Amino acid sequence: MEVLKVSAKSKPKSVAGALAAVLREKSSAEIQAVGAGAVNQAVKAIAIARGFVAPNGIDLIAIPAFSEIEIDGETRTAIKFIVEPR
Template structure:
């Protein structure tokens, strides 16, 4: 499954386009975000992606989870959002 990493500076529209493209191609995508700002952008992107995919008859759902990732040698907790068709 492809992983998209989102930061607080990511454009929600750009991330939404990437989510929609991966869902159309592969069927599912994992979106990772560390921090409140990044999580906000990721959630907005998923909401926008729903609008992009709806005219094609694809209804997506989001399954949240935690992931432990390493950034510069430090262990951080990320929000992992698995996006897949319903």
């Protein structure tokens, strides 16, 4: 599964375009975000991506979950969204 990493500085429209491209190719993707700002940008990107793929008859769902990731040798808790067609 393709993993897209989102930061608080990520542009939601750019992330949405990448997400839509991955979904058209592989039909599921994972978005990882650490921190409130990054989660906010990720949720916006998912909403925008729904609009991008809707004309193709694809209705997206997002399943949130926690994930432990390592950043600079330190374990952090991330929110991951598994995005796939309904």
